[in-house]
Amino acid sequence: MPIKSRPIYPGLKLDQRARRHLVAAEGEGALAVLAIFEGKGDAAASATIVYTPGGSAGEDHAEKLADLKPDALHVMPSQETAIVRLNGLLGNAAMGTRLYAAGVEGFIGKVIASGLEHGVDHQSIYTEHCGSLARRVQCVHCKGMTENVTATPFTCSHCGLNLFVRDHYSRRLAAFQGVVVDCETPGELPEIEELYR
Amino acid sequence: MTIQFKKETFRDDFTFSNSPEAIRRFPFPFDKDQYMYAVNIEQHMPGPEKSPYEFPIDIDEHYVAEMEDRALVLKQDPLRCQSLPHMITAEWDLVELLMESMAKNYPEHFQLTRDGDRWHWVNQPLGIDQRFTFGDTATLPCPPMEYITRQCQGDFNLLDQRHDNLWMDAGIVTTQADWSLDFDIGMNFMEWHAPVPIAHDLGVFDRALKFLLNLQQGRPVRRLNWTMTINPRLDTSPENYHKWGIDRTTVTPENVGNKVHLRVELQALWRLPRSNAIVFSIRAYLIKMEELVTIPKWARRFHRVLRDLPPELADYKGLTRYRETTVDWLSKYDDGAPTSPGFFPD
Amino acid sequence: MSGGVEIPVRVSRVEQATATVKRFSLEAVSGEPLPLYSAGSHVVVTMAAPDRKIKNPYSLIDRAPDGSTYRIGVLRTRDSRGGSAFMHERVEVGTELSITMPVNLFPIVRTGRKHILVAGGIGVTPIYAMAEELRRQNLPFELHYAMRDAASGAFADELVARHGDKVRLYRDDAQEIIAVDRILWRQPLGTHLYVCGPEGMIDAILAGGREAGWPDENLHSERFMAHVSGEPFSVRLAKAGVTTEVRPDQSLLEAIEEAGVDAPYLCRGGACGQCETAVLEADGELMHHDHFLTEEEHASGKKIMTCVSRLKGRELVLDL
Structure with a gap:
């Protein structure tokens, strides 16, 4: 059953009417970008792509992205640096610019948060989830973020509590909610389930 | 009518209790012997005298103690009060709604004098005397929503209306039933209700949203919701769940009467004039099982409701661990006699 | 009520x-x-x-x-x-x-960074109020106001006096038209556009916005639903047990009210959804004129907005 608070990522779609395309891709997200610009030289010529090969990809797609001949391609070493670059580009962008995000969920979430900060409504951002299903989880108790959570329960990387991953997603935090699992039964943990590979 | 404010606590030694008058006016939420979700929204019209519905904003004997508890929560966790920048107009709308209502209905405790934008607010129970300029945040000691809600019982959320949805973009939440404002702020109506089981499939939230989008100024609405809490703890937040969750394991047949509480939320919604936002207030009322059974009708009915509650609802409300013990204890007060329809005591 | x-x-x-x-x-x-x-x-x-x-x-x-x-x-x-x-x-x-x-039903989007107000003819009335609120809150905006001729600009002088060069006037008789692509050029991210005026103008401005690559979330309109008159028909209210005639110059909702039945409504312009009513039977074709129901709902024949829509045919039976 879909999670009501979790965003739906319908897949990238080229908005032919956009004046500019601002594309953020992580890891396997590059494949989704390649797919929408395939054979669309005009659109690619007005695209700025920010790409980080990222943890979820076995392969670096930078060369193939360069072959699209985008207006600009920024290959960044990490999600964090990609977001910093994206923020710089958003700061100078005008209406008519369409924002795209593809990659792991945590990365998409950060792109949406950047868009929001610059006045872009999250509903107008095209998104595609590629690669790992790992979740970014915020501990509701200490507010610390743990990246790449693949199992529940897991141990908070900040406060050390055993957290259960609740099916509740915050767009603003780009994270699921982690809640302590064993406080009613100290020391008794449910079996660990690998759910989000 | 002067209210005698009680000195009591909602933490540590838990000295909270209800006077006999407070028990009789408790907003008991079941009008039948079983419970299921419904869009149970009704006009928030003045109700019977002395009931919690008599006035738009209900102030009761727990006022001062609740405000002290809120101050403690905010001191430990400032993220319980947050407001996104575009909500400032709605914050001022809320100041007007609460001050006007409190001053009009409890003039012996609160007074408001308005001279254009120059306002003078006196809150006697909390010893506050404040002159400020309405609309000028710099003239209050803290932002407007925080200022007034530190002086009013109940949690408050401000919902912005755009794109045919409602967005929880501001709030103060210190007496909640296990949900986090810090996590939910910025979510729309469907998103923040995501963890609620069953109701989505019944279409409850679709209908409620459609109704609320057309909520009119001057026509506030209300509904009741309920859960249960071990010990009279107002701050049952997920943030502190690792501290209070253990309480659920402490219920024994001997202490049910004093430890197990029915927690009722009187939720009310108003359309605000300047901002077109909606204020969503959630006022929690607590009653101990031994206080509840002093009303024979409520004792019988609550026994039946709790006994027959669907398991997924019991789980969601966090009652599973102590439900059976509580049902057993309540069964002593249920002779099987029929109950009269409606909420109020016989 | x-x-x-x-x-x-x-x-x-x-x-x-x-x-x-x-x-x-x-x-x-x-x-x-x-x-x-x-x-x-x-x-x-x-x-x-x-x-x-x-x-x-x-x-x-x-x-x-x-x-x-x-x-x-x-x-x-x-x-x-x-x-x-x-x-x-x-x-x-x-x-x-x-x-x-x-x-x-036409609010300013408070999360917006800048606001472009476009008015045609009498559609200027809500736009006037919006400009005033934006001015009060010191938020960036532009106002574009089209009118038939100088004498038809019911609010032109007042608007210019209050907002100065934020206001641009366009006169049909001087062949001045609102060049959407020029207005929407280089607007900062987070700009919202609001248009109110005749149906054709709204359609043109919104189409221009989409053409400029603006997302739907940033384009807003209020349509002044001109009352749609039509042929007379008969309506039976199943719960009330009342049958009445809807005259050509009357809306379905008005006929229901005239028959003494207290039916729900809010905007009376086909926008808010409050008067949505279940159709039990329709001997004829439903003529939907609202902006609320989806196309599928229109096609289903199960619902009608009584404030603006009507029947082309003999008798309509409603769940009222």
């Missing part, structure tokens, strides 16, 4: 703004201040015509600082089934009317 709280008002001033537009100042009969409201709101005005009650929605232009009056602007339309003609011919200083509480 199904439309909510009603406020009895008296007309305190009538201005002939142009040959076809009158502005009315309304004050509460009780002498109490009128409620505050957010820009973009409208009220439904009830007029007591000799033979019937007419209810029309009008956007609020402004409210006196002390709350003593609201102003509305009314265009006299040729095909009016009575509302605007009544306001123009029968309403004068001292006339008593009744209004609903303000309702806002």
Whole structure:
């Protein structure tokens, strides 16, 4: 059953009417970008792509992205640096610019948060989830973020509590909610389930 | 009518209790012997005298103690009060709604004098005397929503209306039933209700949203919701769940009467004039099982409701661990006699 | 009352703004201040015509600082089934009317960074209020106002006086047209556009916005639903056990009200969804004119918005 608070990522779609395309891709997200610009030289010529090969990809797609001949391609070493670059580009962008995000969920979430900060409504951002299903989880108790959570329960990387991953997603935090699992039964943990590979 | 404010606590030694008058006016939420979700929204019209519905904003004997508890929560966790920048107009709308209502209905405790934008607010129970300029945040000691809600019982959320949805973009939440404002702020109506089981499939939230989008100024609405809490703890937040969750394991047949509480939320919604936002207030009322059974009708009915509650609802409300013990204890007060329809005591 | 709280008002001033537009100042009969409201709101005005009650929605232009009056602007339309003609011919200083509480179906998006207001003709009334609110909050905006000719610009002078060079006027007779692509060029991210005016103009501006690559989330409009008259038909209200005729000059909702049945409504313009009613039987074709139901819902034949839609045929049976 879909999670009501979790965003739906319908897949990238080229908005032919956009004046500019601002594309953020992580890891396997590059494949989704390649797919929408395939054979669309005009659109690619007005695209700025920010790409980080990222943890979820076995392969670096930078060369193939360069072959699209985008207006600009920024290959960044990490999600964090990609977001910093994206923020710089958003700061100078005008209406008519369409924002795209593809990659792991945590990365998409950060792109949406950047868009929001610059006045872009999250509903107008095209998104595609590629690669790992790992979740970014915020501990509701200490507010610390743990990246790449693949199992529940897991141990908070900040406060050390055993957290259960609740099916509740915050767009603003780009994270699921982690809640302590064993406080009613100290020391008794449910079996660990690998759910989000 | 002067209210005698009680000195009591909602933490540590838990000295909270209800006077006999407070028990009789408790907003008991079941009008039948079983419970299921419904869009149970009704006009928030003045109700019977002395009931919690008599006035738009209900102030009761727990006022001062609740405000002290809120101050403690905010001191430990400032993220319980947050407001996104575009909500400032709605914050001022809320100041007007609460001050006007409190001053009009409890003039012996609160007074408001308005001279254009120059306002003078006196809150006697909390010893506050404040002159400020309405609309000028710099003239209050803290932002407007925080200022007034530190002086009013109940949690408050401000919902912005755009794109045919409602967005929880501001709030103060210190007496909640296990949900986090810090996590939910910025979510729309469907998103923040995501963890609620069953109701989505019944279409409850679709209908409620459609109704609320057309909520009119001057026509506030209300509904009741309920859960249960071990010990009279107002701050049952997920943030502190690792501290209070253990309480659920402490219920024994001997202490049910004093430890197990029915927690009722009187939720009310108003359309605000300047901002077109909606204020969503959630006022929690607590009653101990031994206080509840002093009303024979409520004792019988609550026994039946709790006994027959669907398991997924019991789980969601966090009652599973102590439900059976509580049902057993309540069964002593249920002779099987029929109950009269409606909420109020016989 | 199904439309909510009603406020009895008296007309305190009538201005002939142009040959076809009158502005009315309304004050509460009780002498109490009128409620505050957010820009973009409208009220439904009830007029007591000799033979019937007419209810029309009008956007609020402004409210006196002390709350003593609201102003509305009314265009006299040729095909009016009575509302605007009544306001123009029968309403004068001292006339008593009744209004609903303000309702806002055309709000300013408060998360927006900048706001572009576009008005055509009488569509300027909510836009006027929005400009005023944006000015008060010191938020960036532009206002583009198209009119037939200089004499038809019911609010042009006031707007220019209040907002100076933020206002651009366009006169049809001087072949001045709103060049959407130029206006929307290089607007900062987070800009929202609001348009109110004749149907054709709204469509053109919105199409221009999409053409400029603007997402739907940033394009907003309010359509002044001209009343759609049509052929007469009969309506049976199943629960009330009442059958009545809907005249050509009357809406379905008005006929229901005239039959003494208290049916729900809010905007009376096909936008808010409050008057959605289940159709039990329809001997004929449903003529949907609302902006609320989806195309699938229109096609299903199961629902109708009584304020603007009607039947082309013999008899309609409603779950009322």
